[in-house]
Amino acid sequence: MSDPQLDVHGNAVKLELGPDERARKREKIVDVLWAIQQRKGWIDDNSLKAAAAECALSPQEADEVATFYNLLFRRPVGKRVVFVCDSISCELTGGAVLMERLCAELAIEPGGTTADGEYTVLPIVCLGHCDMAPCCLAGETVHGPLDSAPDAIKSLIQRIKNDRSAARG
Amino acid sequence: MTEVLLAAKGKNGAPATLDEYRSAQGYATLERVLKDMKPADLIPIVKDSGLRGRGGAGFPSGLKWSFVATGDKADGGPKYLVVNADEMEPGTFKDRVILESNPHVMIEGIVLAAYAMEMTDGFVFIRREYFKQADILERAIDEARKAGILGHSVLGGKWSFDIHVHRSGGRYICGEETALLNAFEGRKAQPRSKPPFPAVRGLWGRPTTVHNVETLANVPGILRNGAAWFKGLAKNPEGAGTKMYGGSGSLERPMCVERPIGTTLRELMAEMGGVKGGKQLLGVIPGGASTAFLTPEHLDVPLDFDPVVKVGSRLGTGTFIVFSEDDCPVHGTLNLQRFFARESCGFCTPCRDGLPFGVGILERIEGGTATMGDLDLLDDLFRNIGPNSFCAHAAGAAEPVRGLYQHFRGILEDHIHQHRCPFPKPGAREVTHV
Amino acid sequence: MPEILFDGRKIAVPAGTNLVEAGLAAGVPVPVFCYHKDLGAVGSCRVCACTIKGADGKPPRTVMACMTAAADGMEVTTLDKASVDLRRYVVEWLMLNHPHDCPICDEGGECQLQDVTIACGHSQRRVPTMKRTFQNQFLGEFIQHEMNRCITCYRCERFYKDYAGGDDFGSTGSRDRVYFGRFEDGPLESPFSGNLVEMCPTGVFTDKLFRYKSRVWDLEIGHSVCPHCSVGCNVHPGSRFRELQRVRVRDNPAVNGVFLCDRGQFGHGYVMDPERPMTVRLQGESTSWDQALGTAGAELLGIARHAGPASIAFVTSARASVETHAALEGLAEESLAGSRIAHFDDPDREARALVALQALAAAGCPPLDQGDLAHVDVLLIAGAALVNEAPLAALAARQVARRGGKVFVLAPGETYLNDVATVIPAHPARLAAELGTVSAKLGDSNGAAADDPRLTLARALAAAKAPGILLGSDLVDGPAFQAGAALAKALAARGTAPRFGCVFPGPNGFGAAAMSAKPALPGILADLEAGKLQAMVLVECETSAWTPAQVEALKQLPLCVVLDYLPGPLHQAAGMFLPTEATYETDGSYVNRAGRLQAFARSRRIGVPVRADFQGSSFPRDYAVEPPLGDVRVAWRVLEQLRQAALGKAEARTLAELRAHIARTRPGWAPLRDIAPGSQGAMLELAVLAAPQGSLAAFPAAGSGLAVFRIDRTLGSEVLSRVAAPMRKMAGPPVALLSPADAKRLGIDGAGSIGITAGNRTVELAARVHPAVPEGTLLVPRDAELPHGLAQGAAANVAALAGAR
Ligand SMILES: Cc1cc2nc3c(=O)[nH]c(=O)nc-3n(C[C@H](O)[C@H](O)[C@H](O)COP(=O)(O)O)c2cc1C
Ligand code: SF4
């Protein structure tokens, strides 16, 4: 047993007034779902059930969380997901054109997945990199400011392809 | 301004390490405070300093601290300090800059604030898209832990306090403090009703204070140099401290800088190279998506909470978005409204269903198929949405629309009369630099 | 009490009252969607806008009535422009995606969205956007899902999860795409799922059994009482063209409020069952009422004369009304004095009910009725997994915990309350001892930490302001009834104000017990078996608890008259069958488990429904004043007519006369005289009620094998509701519950199949492991077959059946 947790006055904190074990398990649900997604690319029903069980939730309760977040997928996506920011600073600097050209280069519609299953392009809200607008996120890397000229788009795809953090599944 | 307080970087622009932070007197304040001061002594200083929340609402921080029951009034259970590093407000990237440059200043701020409010645990709620920043933060926390600043015995004393990082699944509403608490607990991130306020029933029903990253980063300086020093940093008489100002949009050199609060738009824009391509300025949204437009006539208004309110907008997050003469403010507002409609949590009707309704009208205006009646409807619509939503999300959405009507009524009418958007289509960037 | 001015009307309301309730008190119904008096206020729909001006001199502001408490001197208006505009907008926003399919929606006519839309003046779609569409889910046999109609008020989810404790239903998604449903298609697991129909302010969740049957304004709706358990929830059965089409809740704040369980809401299929006997039959041939009554009267008189009245026995049951019991008594004790009467059809349940009534009297404190649970702060439920025996009581118990009260369950097999209650899975044979321990420990308050939950329980009860003790029925033996009453007494002696209640078998178990002087059925059945009886009149009875020999003897009787509305073995066996009206078709009254008298009134006119006549072409071509098969009579009237036939001269009494007679002749029954359907009912005067004699043995101590206990289950075991196919489908086949230890010993892993052997018979049954079943016990649903003659709690040999898993 570890020593009791003490507050600023040196008194033991009454931990029983805090979250119980179940609440602590529940807190982990987003991380658990994320870990599954890192492995599988998306969260299928069986994985969702497993995640729910791990967090002491019913599948329904877990699904309520899973379907709330922009970064969690309940449908299959490509091996690499490219999130193109479509919020205001990127929009003002040509984000819409970027989206259009990127999709054209990959021969998909926004939201679509390439035929070879390599790329999915999704719009996303402000990535907090407005000083790098227009920008996109692939894996753990934010790319920007981006140019939409055909060569630049090709080079962007190449960089995403080479980025190990961007590939899942 | 000579001293960089909040975002001092380390060597070669890398995040400041513990040693680097220490060499700039980092954690000295914490040591002194823990040795010499009682928790209750801290709150009056922060109150006097005039520090106001940097998360957007500008609530006086010292006052906020005083809402948490301490000493005999507390029940002896856990109390939490939660750091809001969700930063999803479009146009806003200032907290990121602090996390990337100087994570320890925020950590020291957290420990000091937690000490003042006699808290037992600290949590940072960070948006998952900030992968690198969260890694930096976790590394810094680890450094602090190893150095005995965090953990079982803070700086060798009895108090045990640690900071844990919680990564979000990505949703704007998680930044709203009560929604954040639900998100944290692994629930759907819908806001809770207030009262009870988080200071009474917050995370897991325990007393909780939620603060923005930048707010906390200010705390070490205040406690090191005193309230008067902090007040003196400001450029305008009613202000206090510095501000991380960001500029983006049609700006030559978009960036984030720390400047005395009350610095004007004219000064900041000059520093950032002015409007992109030497175009004329049409207007700015001063502090993230949920603030109302300002126009060139406001270039000399001090960018501080009260002065900006006086001219009909809000400082918000202090990260402004520049519109040039080629940028259609209706198009821009439509973009913002699509954002707000999409990011609505779905709890209350004005936001969930009213915002898409507004998007529909804006699409017609921008597309040139609207009537003058639609203009009145949109105006009236947002007057009804604004004050009547459950949380400040939809209220924020109403702000840019209000500004649009206040300053750009003529442009709106042009859309109707010309049956099209009179501005050029937003084009691709011409310059390549990768 | 704050005084406020509400739309110009001055009213005083209790402190803390929100402005929706204050508005109702002032006669101003503020429109609401998300607000519900029992679910509380969350402020999500924003339709209850009103403008307030405080006494503080601040400028007026528009607020949500549901989220705002009335404060002294407040002026509230719902009529100012800001409030009116906002309400109109809210409806406009909600209607953006509502499909406006009122013409084919079953909710039409009682749709809150319809009403509020019209009331708020929204009629034009101003921006022609596409409507969002959803796919619906299969939610089981009871609930139809139509998500496109959803206005996202969250009431369904708040009821299902927060109020009723379910976790298989909720809302996924966000923004304007919130989806209320389940993780995957499948029956809703909560036994309270039917309330979604009532909770939804529009037609997302509708009654599947009622789907496309009627416009609701065409229904004939009466005030009635649910006949499916002893709680006595109030209902509004709705019929059209002689077809009972649905059952919805009637708000009785003293009993069920606005809630029902699925057994009550969807259990009515027996009424329209195609197999239901609707004709008078004599020796297998249909005949007229006059003929049958004349024959029966003459034969009864003849038998009384020749074989003596003691050779005639009358038996009825806990599902017969008070009036039927009284009429039968009139026949047995006045007209054929010396004949015998039993008010129950099951000897075990008879003894149980009589002893429960004795315990209520012995406890000496006020009874614990459903409405009283709202004031209890510490509740002990002993000897029942309450959701099985009295579902709405379990729902109310959950609210005790939600309000911050404590709930303890001292019984095996708890499935519903375990997330909010402290569950001590006591062996039924040890229940009396457990209760005794609690009594003994009431005074034990010396600081030591209570590791033993019994000590926690004792301390909680001792510290409670308003403790409540609720005993079940099936799993309580004689000593436990006494121990329960003693515990209540001990609490009262300590100066608290306890309430004590029991669950009774059947909707009128209390009434039947209160009319019984002593246990009568065992004697009658013994005489039947011994060939000492010549005639029996069985009114609304089952013989499922009788031995095969008794049932056989019944068939051999010279005269066997059966009055009922259910098909089944008795209907087959009867020499004379007289069809009677079911609860919803007649006037009468029941006494609920706490002694509350509740009257019900006819809401269905009996006879073949027009729908069945119509045969797809047109309305009937043959006309008659009387509906076909419409001459089915209420049991008490038939008994009165039989009495008239037997005596020749007596007048058949009316309902009022019967009630007056009981009220006059039976102590404690005076309230029956003035009882009216659609009221809150009235309590029998427990203090002066004549307590019946009789006793109930202790459950046998552990023998070899497992002690077998019959229990109810929420769906599927109750005799009326289990008739119809949708209910049987939702209930699934009966499954016995056994302890993990016994399962391990038997080699059953999770679930399997078992054989139960007693005497020389073995029956086979599915079984499942349940963590809260004590070792040595087997809980078997009442609807499963068991070896005959196996007394409650008696040991039987249980073995796993090979091959079955
Ligand atoms: C829709 C919405 C989103 C918000 N997002 C953020 C955010 O990303 N970061 C933040 O610090 N505050 C955000 N806020 C403000 C917080 O609710 C809260 O006021 C703030 O974290 C308090 O910190 P402060 O007192 O340090 O400013 C948001 C508010 C709303 C209504
Ligand atoms: S305004 Fe309403 S729907 Fe929008 S985010 Fe806040 S609570 Fe959710």
Ligand code: FES
């Ligand atoms: S607007 Fe695109 S990153 Fe902020």
